[in-house]
Amino acid sequence: MDDLRRAGRSAADLVADHLAAVPGGPVWRPVPDADRSWLSHRPLPATGRPLESLLHDIRDHVLPYPMGNGHPRFFGWVNSPPSPAGVLVAPLAAALNPSCAGGDHAGVLLERTAVRWLAELVGYPHPPGAGLLTSGASMATIVALATARQRAGRREGWDVRESGLYRHRPLAMYLSAEAHSCLRKAAELLGLGSRYLRTVPVDGAFRMDTDALRRLIAADVDAGVRPFFVTASAGTVNTGAVDPLADIAEVAREHDLWFHVDGAYGALGVLAEEADSGYAGLGLADSLALDPHKWLGVPVDCGCVLFRDPAGPRDTFSLVPPYLRDDDADELGWFSEYGPEQTRSFRALRVWATIAHLGRDGIARLVRRTTRLARTLAAMVEASGDFDLLAPVATSITAFRHRPAAMAPGEVEALNQALPAAVQRRGRAFLTGTRLSGTAALRACVLHPATTEDDLVVLLDEIRAAAKELTA
Numbered sequence: 001m002d003d004l005r006r007a008g009r010s011a012a013d014l015v016a017d018h019l020a021a022v023p024g025g026p027v028w029r030p031v032p033d034a035d036r037s038w039l040s041h042r043p044l045p046a047t048g049r050p051l052e053s054l055l056h057d058i059r060d061h062v063l064p065y066p067m068g069n070g071h072p073r074f075f076g077w078v079n080s081p082p083s084p085a086g087v088l089v090a091p092l093a094a095a096l097n098p099s100c101a102g103g104d105h106a107g108v109l110l111e112r113t114a115v116r117w118l119a120e121l122v123g124y125p126h127p128p129g130a131g132l133l134t135s136g137a138s139m140a141t142i143v144a145l146a147t148a149r150q151r152a153g154r155r156e157g158w159d160v161r162e163s164g165l166y167r168h169r170p171l172a173m174y175l176s177a178e179a180h181s182c183l184r185k186a187a188e189l190l191g192l193g194s195r196y197l198r199t200v201p202v203d204g205a206f207r208m209d210t211d212a213l214r215r216l217i218a219a220d221v222d223a224g225v226r227p228f229f230v231t232a233s234a235g236t237v238n239t240g241a242v243d244p245l246a247d248i249a250e251v252a253r254e255h256d257l258w259f260h261v262d263g264a265y266g267a268l269g270v271l272a273e274e275a276d277s278g279y280a281g282l283g284l285a286d287s288l289a290l291d292p293h294k295w296l297g298v299p300v301d302c303g304c305v306l307f308r309d310p311a312g313p314r315d316t317f318s319l320v321p322p323y324l325r326d327d328d329a330d331e332l333g334w335f336s337e338y339g340p341e342q343t344r345s346f347r348a349l350r351v352w353a354t355i356a357h358l359g360r361d362g363i364a365r366l367v368r369r370t371t372r373l374a375r376t377l378a379a380m381v382e383a384s385g386d387f388d389l390l391a392p393v394a395t396s397i398t399a400f401r402h403r404p405a406a407m408a409p410g411e412v413e414a415l416n417q418a419l420p421a422a423v424q425r426r427g428r429a430f431l432t433g434t435r436l437s438g439t440a441a442l443r444a445c446v447l448h449p450a451t452t453e454d455d456l457v458v459l460l461d462e463i464r465a466a467a468k469e470l471t472a
């Protein structure tokens with residue numbers, strides 16, 4: 001134990017030194033050959049080594065090559081820096097090392113609180129037991145879609161768990177053209193078939209067109225297909241768009257569809273002072289996926305799925321027959337009765353610590369600050385002569401493109417495709433690209449609490465400099 005105590009003190013210093021050095025270093029840097037080889041090709045060690053010596057290797061070969069998301073000028077994908085509270089408690093969760101499948105211990109009790117707090121933060125109803133932490137929103141989506149599939153079967157008079165999907169009429173699901181790929185993955189995995197996945201067009205602000213949704217549903221009904229599930233986005237990855245949740249809830253109600261909201265990234269955006277009007281209706285969802293490891297900054301990994309009714313997921317996943325449930329001892333049962341995972345890690349400690357450290361006020365400040373910066377970036381883009389804004393800012397993502405003076409449209413397209421990698425290589429800012437309405441786009445997602453307006457100026461200047469490099 002003395003060995004661990006000594007090395008632990010060194011590790012604490014290493015963590016603090018690393019985090020303090022991040023803003024002054026490159027956002028990202030390529031891994032040189034020697035370190036690449038060290039990281040990829042070390043042989044299996046025959047004998048062990050002292051703990052402290054492991055730290056030297058981490059300092060020399062691991063910490064210098066981050067993905068970049070700890071840096072205030074990281075604007076790529078949807079990846080936040082780790083919350084200090086999450087970093088602090090991660091080793092304590094490992095020291096306790098419970099399985100949060102169930103049982104009577106701190107891990108499961110605290111997960112109940114973490115889930116309840118997350119629901120309350122975003123204004124989603126929370127009957128006890130109606131949610132659990134997951135590896136991420138991809139797993140949250142699988143849990144939600146499986147639950148919806150089970151309910152649809154029951155409504156039709158069959159039990160999907162018992163008979164599978166054999167010889168039943170197809171179930172159709174609806175999602176917008178901007179929905180995250182994890183929905184398609186979940187549909188394919190659950191045997192629903194991507195053939196029955198309907199892509200609803202979006203409007204000019206990249207929000208689901210609910211009239212088109214109604215038309216697609218009507219066509220399926222005419223064709224003998226059972227519409228059963230619609231998913232809306234509260235914050236798309238491409239532009240941060242928020243679908244009109246209340247309108248979609250209404251369509252779902254009319255047609256007896258399960259209404260799922262993907263708030264993996266954007267559910268917290270409801271806390272912004274100018275929260276997008278689309279959020280009204282969030283509380284009407286049958287299920288909501290949100291990722292504490294995105295905007296909230298809980299260190300990876302941590303997702304969450306919330307339900308209006310805890311009976312749904314339990315009916316879908318529990319292998320404990322109702323007559324064996326000891327309702328007096330623990331009416332909610334085990335977390336493993338609500339999802340596919342058995343041994344489950346103590347994610348709740350990182351969620352609890354992050355929320356306890358920031359408080360509701362601190363979280364709202366973070367959301368407001370980052371959404372304001374995304375709008376500021378949009379204003380800078382619009383005021384410039386050489387950038388175009390490609391979408392309104394609904395959350396903390398700005399989608400735009402670079403259009404240097406007197407450049408032909410074909411060249412602008414090729415330039416914007418090449419820009420993200422070129423900006424990343426320069427190491428002073430990091431952003432990623434996407435495609436919007438068929439053209440190459442740049443997108444900046446602001447999640448870091450220490451990002452400033454100066455960092456936005458650097459970002460645009462770095463894009464200009466990278467463009468000069470590429471066209472030279």
Ligand SMILES: *Cc1c(COP(=O)(O)O)cnc(C)c1O
Nearest residue numbers: 078136137138180182237264265
């Ligand atoms: C990140 C994200 C997902 C996928 O979640 P994981 O945590 O990566 O599994 C789904 N939807 C949206 C909108 C996301 O931002």
